[in-house]
Amino acid sequence: MTVLDGIRQNNFLVIGRAGMDFFPDPPGTRTEDGVTFKAGLGGSSANIAAGICKFGGKAALVTRVSDDSIGRYCVNQLHHYGVDTTHVKPVGGEYRNSLAVYESRVEDHQTVIYRNGAADFQMDRGDVEAVDYTAYGALITAGTVFAAEPSRGAAFHAFDLARKAGLPIIFDVDYRPYSWPSPQVAEEVLSRAGALADVIVGNDEEFGFMAGGIEKGLKKARDLAASTAGIVIYKMGEKGAITLSGGEEIRTGIYPVTALKPTGAGDSFMAGLMAALAAGEDLRAAVLRGSACAAITVSRPGCAPAMPDPAELNAFLGRHPGPNA
Template sequence: MAQVNFLQDRALDAIVLGRAGVDLYAREANTDIADITGFDKYVGGSAANIAVAINKLGAKVGFISCVADDSFGRYVQGYLEKQGINLDGMMIDSSGSRTSVAFTEMKPSDCDVLIYRNNASDLMLKTEQIDPEYIKKSKTLIVTGTALSASPSREATLLAMQYARSVGTVVVLDVDYRPKTWRTDVDASIYYGIAANLSDIVIGNREEFDMMETVVAPGNTDDGQTAQRFLTGNSQIVIIKAGELGSRVYCKDGHQFEQGIYRVEAKKPFGSGDSFAGALIWTLTHGGTLEQGVSNGSAAAAINVSGTSCTEAMPTKEELESFIARFEQASR
């Protein structure tokens, strides 16, 4: 594998930085928002999803974020604490910001998701709230890109990544690009470029890499060229996801491979990327190969989209291994 060294003398396997909020999932499947009669409440948000994914597989996980000083904020905190996730990096904001809320349809495709992020609490995270000693306790720091979309969270996120690099904590960037949270793709590409250069591993889909190449290579669709562009800095591994086409993995040492998907009946399109990242990082921090990590990530993604939530549909180690074994048995 490319030169990514996970230090083993750390109390935490991973710390995830970014958005934690409330997800309200439609109770009726294949129903438009206008006709839905009720929603089920879960903790969500890309960073929270990844943290839960790694935690459910049996790893020790910490979290850096900010929630509002209100009942939704307390709900998010309580759920994560109950899962056993370390919240030493969780901040509470009393300025009037609000914990992010998402309303979703439950459809396998053409699925509408309404996210309410006006004055979102997770974007209130400040540089003075980033503790280098906390980051030093972890093998990895996983940053979800929405945290870069506004100040003061943007500066806090970049500072956390710099701290991680200085103490040997592996930095992972999950692009998690939400166009509506940015003024333009050019603005986004500037800050994502800075973050990618601070990262050892960069994970995104083709559309997200298109955004990151808005200035330097507009119109490029060649995954190999994209990977080489992002492997010139600190990045050792670039993973480009392509939905039903699987994913392509590129390493700085020249190694590259492709991974297909585990085909299932999907109930929703969201949550797969977070589950993928969680299983990948869990595998790598526990001594697995990159190939094993990407395969586990693809399987975890399939399990998640066949469920009816994000956090609660993240597989345990036993569920993941059983799922993969069934697929291997069926393919013989």
């Protein structure tokens, strides 16, 4: 199965965390001044799965959640978006779901992450061995899943099982320093995961981190595209992205918007990219649709709730003047 053949099945196995997002309302309010707060589904992998389902695709999540009301909230939210939770299992004891408290503002934006004793890090080999990989077209995961054991070993085992079943592996580097024991461990583990992936998405800082310096990031992306990965997407913030595939480099811009917050863009980009490729769009068009999804998401409160559906994306593309050069 080729990478695109797998993606075009539009049926994804997504591995990684689901969490609760908490943000003060109305937009612009500082957390310390908040009186009313809204909640939403969060966590990179859960957001990606929700975004795919919003576009009519299928996504099943593999993770652990806390055996309490917050864990059940996350499962209920996954159901709300249509994500298959067959492989979302509770874990007891003192393990807790992650909580992200962030603000819907750009200037002096604050995000506070609670990840002590994270429930999702308790995903183990048994969890990934319980999956029938032949039922899916592709596997997606984000870098946070590799930050601690037993989740790290389970995720690498899932890569092996997916490879044996012929599934392409799609990896969002998604480096979050607060989740890792040290930068050195993160560099080693994320580089190992990247070398096993068929599609790699990351920003210039993340590729630079894996390469040992931001000035080396683009070379790292090019080396991966020339050796092990079929598609590598090197994101550069407001400067757009460079997509490397089949010896070509495709440069695309972003869709300028008035951002309400900086969070959620990467997850929405991945969901939009996968949906577009599944629908048969070429690589350039798919990257641009992913970029448009990211622009929409940063212009709204929340992460999963802010991600567009097809009608919203098409309306945005219809009224927007287009990506910058």
